[in-house]
Amino acid sequence: MNFSKRITGMQSSPIRKLVPYAEAAKAQGKKVYHLNIGQPDIKTPPEFLDSIKNFAEDVIAYSTSHGSYELIDAMIGYYKGFNMTLQRKDLIVTNGGSEALLFAFQALCDPGDEVLVPEPFYANYNAFASSVNVKLVPITTKAKEGFHLPAKAEIMKKITPKTRSILFSNPGNPTGVIYTSEEIEMIADIALEKNIFVIADEVYREFVYDGLKYTSFGNIKRIEDRVIIIDSISKRYSACGARIGCILSRNDELMAQVMKLAQGRLCVPTLEQVGAVALYKTPKSYLDEVNKEYQGRRDILYSKMKQMPGVICEEPKGAFYVVANLPVDDAEKFVIWMLRDFHVNNETVMMAPAEGFYATPGLGKNEVRLAYVLKKEDLSKAMDIFKAGLAAYPGRV
Amino acid sequence: MNFSKRITGMQSSPIRKLVPYAEAAKAQGKKVYHLNIGQPDIKTPPEFLDSIKNFAEDVIAYSTSHGSYELIDAMIGYYKGFNMTLQRKDLIVTNGGSEALLFAFQALCDPGDEVLVPEPFYANYNAFASSVNVKLVPITTKAKEGFHLPAKAEIMKKITPKTRSILFSNPGNPTGVIYTSEEIEMIADIALEKNIFVIADEVYREFVYDGLKYTSFGNIKRIEDRVIIIDSISKRYSACGARIGCILSRNDELMAQVMKLAQGRLCVPTLEQVGAVALYKTPKSYLDEVNKEYQGRRDILYSKMKQMPGVICEEPKGAFYVVANLPVDDAEKFVIWMLRDFHVNNETVMMAPAEGFYATPGLGKNEVRLAYVLKKEDLSKAMDIFKAGLAAYPGRV
Numbered sequence: 001m002n003f004s005k006r007i008t009g010m011q012s013s014p015i016r017k018l019v020p021y022a023e024a025a026k027a028q029g030k031k032v033y034h035l036n037i038g039q040p041d042i043k044t045p046p047e048f049l050d051s052i053k054n055f056a057e058d059v060i061a062y063s064t065s066h067g068s069y070e071l072i073d074a075m076i077g078y079y080k081g082f083n084m085t086l087q088r089k090d091l092i093v094t095n096g097g098s099e100a101l102l103f104a105f106q107a108l109c110d111p112g113d114e115v116l117v118p119e120p121f122y123a124n125y126n127a128f129a130s131s132v133n134v135k136l137v138p139i140t141t142k143a144k145e146g147f148h149l150p151a152k153a154e155i156m157k158k159i160t161p162k163t164r165s166i167l168f169s170n171p172g173n174p175t176g177v178i179y180t181s182e183e184i185e186m187i188a189d190i191a192l193e194k195n196i197f198v199i200a201d202e203v204y205r206e207f208v209y210d211g212l213k214y215t216s217f218g219n220i221k222r223i224e225d226r227v228i229i230i231d232s233i234s235k236r237y238s239a240c241g242a243r244i245g246c247i248l249s250r251n252d253e254l255m256a257q258v259m260k261l262a263q264g265r266l267c268v269p270t271l272e273q274v275g276a277v278a279l280y281k282t283p284k285s286y287l288d289e290v291n292k293e294y295q296g297r298r299d300i301l302y303s304k305m306k307q308m309p310g311v312i313c314e315e316p317k318g319a320f321y322v323v324a325n326l327p328v329d330d331a332e333k334f335v336i337w338m339l340r341d342f343h344v345n346n347e348t349v350m351m352a353p354a355e356g357f358y359a360t361p362g363l364g365k366n367e368v369r370l371a372y373v374l375k376k377e378d379l380s381k382a383m384d385i386f387k388a389g390l391a392a393y394p395g396r397v
Numbered sequence: 398m399n400f401s402k403r404i405t406g407m408q409s410s411p412i413r414k415l416v417p418y419a420e421a422a423k424a425q426g427k428k429v430y431h432l433n434i435g436q437p438d439i440k441t442p443p444e445f446l447d448s449i450k451n452f453a454e455d456v457i458a459y460s461t462s463h464g465s466y467e468l469i470d471a472m473i474g475y476y477k478g479f480n481m482t483l484q485r486k487d488l489i490v491t492n493g494g495s496e497a498l499l500f501a502f503q504a505l506c507d508p509g510d511e512v513l514v515p516e517p518f519y520a521n522y523n524a525f526a527s528s529v530n531v532k533l534v535p536i537t538t539k540a541k542e543g544f545h546l547p548a549k550a551e552i553m554k555k556i557t558p559k560t561r562s563i564l565f566s567n568p569g570n571p572t573g574v575i576y577t578s579e580e581i582e583m584i585a586d587i588a589l590e591k592n593i594f595v596i597a598d599e600v601y602r603e604f605v606y607d608g609l610k611y612t613s614f615g616n617i618k619r620i621e622d623r624v625i626i627i628d629s630i631s632k633r634y635s636a637c638g639a640r641i642g643c644i645l646s647r648n649d650e651l652m653a654q655v656m657k658l659a660q661g662r663l664c665v666p667t668l669e670q671v672g673a674v675a676l677y678k679t680p681k682s683y684l685d686e687v688n689k690e691y692q693g694r695r696d697i698l699y700s701k702m703k704q705m706p707g708v709i710c711e712e713p714k715g716a717f718y719v720v721a722n723l724p725v726d727d728a729e730k731f732v733i734w735m736l737r738d739f740h741v742n743n744e745t746v747m748m749a750p751a752e753g754f755y756a757t758p759g760l761g762k763n764e765v766r767l768a769y770v771l772k773k774e775d776l777s778k779a780m781d782i783f784k785a786g787l788a789a790y791p792g793r794v
Binding site for chain 1: 398400401402403404405407408409410412413414416434436437438439440441445446449450452455456457458459460461462492493495496499503504505506507508510521524525528529530561592593594622623635636637638639640650651654655656657658660661662663664665666667668669672
C-alpha cells in the first residue's frame with residue numbers, strides 16, 4: 001500500500017514543521033517568541049464576533065457555493081476603494097486565500113503544467129502545486145536586489161508551451177518586496193505576448209510602507225481578461241482563523257469553471273461569512289492604524305538586523321516578513337538549536353528556515369524568514385534574543 | 398488561454414446546477430419545496446452558537462493544522478460510543494467531509510489512478526476526483542436489489558494495477574442502503590487480498606432505520622491499517638454550514654502524509670471548531686430523537702412513492718435520500734419542468750436529476766434523488782405536488 005508520489009514528494013510546511021520543537025521548549029517552561037508564522041497579535045475588530053452573536057437562524061445551514069451576497073457585495077464595496085469596479089459574478093468566496101489559489105491552479109493547469117513564480121515564495125504555494133501536480137518554475141530574485149524582478153528577457157526564457165500562468169505575491173511574502181508599476185506593466189506585456197494568466201496574490205494589499213506607490217494587477221485594464229486575484233481577510237483584519245478569502249476575475253468563462261469547484265465543496269462556513277461582512281465595514285482608519293503599527297515594527301526589526309554582524313538583508317517595503325541571510329552553516333539547524341539549546345532568561349525565538357521558500361535546490365539554506373507580527377516591545381526583545389543566539393551558535397560560519 | 402482539461406471535463410453539481418430555475422420560480426412568487434439538497438430543517442443544537450458567543454479571545458487566530466485538541470478529544474469521545482478507541486494522531490479536523498475526501502484522494506492517488514465506488518454515488522465524489530485527476534470506476538448497483546453490492550467476483554474484476562482504493566458511502570447517499578456485515582467483511586477480504594485502502598464515508602452513521610444493525614469499517618480490526626473514515630458534523634447535528642469534519646485512520650504513515658496537506662491550507666476555522674466541541678457534547682437523546690424524526694419522514698416519503706404509478710424504488714434504510722426511477726423521458730427535463738411550468742396552488746418541488754450520480758454513461762437518465770429533509774407536513778405536501786406533477790408531465794412515458 002503505497003501513497004501517491006504527489007504526496008510523498010510534497011515538502012512539509014517550513015513554517016509549521018518545527019512546531020514540535022517549539023512545543024518541547026514550552027514544555028520545559030521556556031517562553032517562545034513566534035517570528036515563524038504570520039499570525040498577527042493585532043485585535044480582530046470586535047464587530048466580527050458581535051455580528052456572529054446576532055445570528056438569529058435556528059439552523060446553521062449551507063450557504064450558497066458562490067458565497068453570501070451580503071459578503072460579496074461588501075467585498076465589491078471594498079474593491080471600489082481601489083478603483084476596481086466589480087460585479088457579483090466576478091467574485092467567489094473561498095476558504096481563505098489558500099482555497100482561492102488551489103482553485104486557480106486546478107482551473108488553469110493539468111498535471112505537468114507549469115506556473116512561473118518569483119522565488120523565494122510563500123512556501124505553501126509548493127503544497128498546493130504538488131497536491132494537484134502543478135510544477136512551479138522559479139524566477140530567482142535576490143536579497144541584494146531587494147527581491148525585484150530580473151529583466152524581461154530572463155523571465156521570457158522560462159516560459160515553455162506548458163506555462164499556464166505567472167504567480168505573484170505582491171506585497172511579497174516572504175520577501176517584503178513591492179513591485180514597481182514598471183514591473184507590473186512588464187508582466188502585463190508578457191501575459192499578453194505569451195497568452196497566459198497572471199495569478200496575483202494580493203492579501204497584503206494594505207501593508208505597504210514609506211508611502212510607496214502600490215500597483216494592483218486588478219487595475220491593469222489591458223489584461224483584465226487574464227488576471228486572477230487571490231485575496232483574504234486574514235491579515236487585513238487580523239482574522240486568520242476565520243478562513244475567509246475570495247477568488248476574483250473578470251474572465252466570465254474562468255469563473256464559470258471555478259464555480260464547479262466551489263459547488264463540489266458546497267460552501268464556505270456560514271457564520272464566518274456573517275462575521276466577514278462586518279469586517280469589510282470597518283472604517284479605513286483601522287487599516288491606517290494597522291499600517292502605521294506595522295511600519296513601526298518593520299523599523300525596529302530592520303534596525304536590529306542591521307546591527308547583527310554577517311546578516312544580509314534589505315529593508316522590507318511591504319507585507320510583514322523579511323528573508324535574511326545568516327552567517328550559519330544551516331538555517332534549519334540554527335532554528336532548532338535556538339528552540340532546543342538556547343535561551344536568554346528562559347526565553348527564545350522561533351523563525352522559519354527559508355529553504356522551503358525556494359524551488360531551486362540549494363538556495364535559501366542559510367536564510368530564515370521572519371514575521372514581524374509581535375508588538376514592538378516583544379519584537380524588540382525577540383530580536384535581542386535572536387542576536388545573542390546568533391553570536392553564541394556553534395555552527396556559525 | 399485554455400482552461401485545464403480536468404476542469405472543463407468536470408460536471409456541474411447535479412444538486413446545485415438547477416438552482417437558477419428554482420430562483421426563477423421563486424421570483425415568480427412560487428414556493429419551492431427543496432428535496433434536491435441534503436439541507437435538514439432540524440434545529441442545530443443551540444450549544445453550537447452559545448459556545449461561540451462565549452469565545453473570549455481578542456484575536457481570531459489560526460488554529461493548529463491538526464485541529465484543536467478540544468475538538469479532537471471530543472471526537473475521540475464520540476467514537477468511543479461506537480467501540481472505536483482512538484488517539485489524537487488518528488484524526489485530523491477538516492473543512493467538512495468534503496475536504497477529508499479530497500485529502501484521501503490526494504494521499505492515495507496519482508493522476509490516472511483508480512478508485513472503485515458503487516454507483517449511484519454522491520455526485521460530488523466526481524467533482525473531487527476530477528479536480529485531482531482520479532478516475533472513479535463504478536460498481537453498478539440497482540434499485541430492485543436495494544442497491545446492495547454484487548458478488549465478490551464482480552467487484553474483483555474491476556480491480557486493476559491502478560486501483561488504489563474502494564470508496565463507500567454507508568449509510569448510502571444517494572441510495573439509502575445500509576451494507577450488511579457480510580458485505581463489509583467481503584470488502585475487507587478484497588482490501589487485504591488486493592492490498593488497497595477502503596475509504597468509508599460514514600457521515601450518516603446515526604441515520605439507520607428499522608432497528609437495522611450498522612457495521613462501521615472502523616470496527617473491522619483486521620483491516621484497520623487500510624481504512625480511512627470520512628466524517629462530518631453536518632448531518633449529525635444539522636450543522637451543514639459549519640463545515641466541520643474529519644479524516645480518521647490508524648495508519649500513522651498515511652496520517653503523516655495527510656498532515657502535509659492540512660498544513661498547506663493552514664487550518665479549519667477557529668470558531669466553528671469551538672462550536673463543534675459543544676455539538677459533540679450533545680446528549681445521545683438528541684440523536685435518537687433525530688433518528689425517530691427521519692424514520693417518520695422516510696415512512697411518509699416511501700408510502701407516497703408507492704402510490705405513484707410507474708415509480709420504481711425500494712424502501713431506503715438509512716441516510717435521508719432515495720433514488721427513484723420515474724416514468725419520464727428525461728429526469729432533468731422533468732425537474733426543470735416542475736420548476737418552470739408546474740405548480741399546485743403556486744407551490745412546486747425541486748429534486749436532483751440522478752444521472753450525475755452515475756459514472757456509467759446513460760444510467761440514471763430517468764431517475765431522481767430525493768432528500769427527505771423537510772418536516773412531515775411539508776414533506777407530505779411536497780410529495781403530493783410531485784405526484785400531481787408526474788401525472789401531468791407531458792414527457793411521461
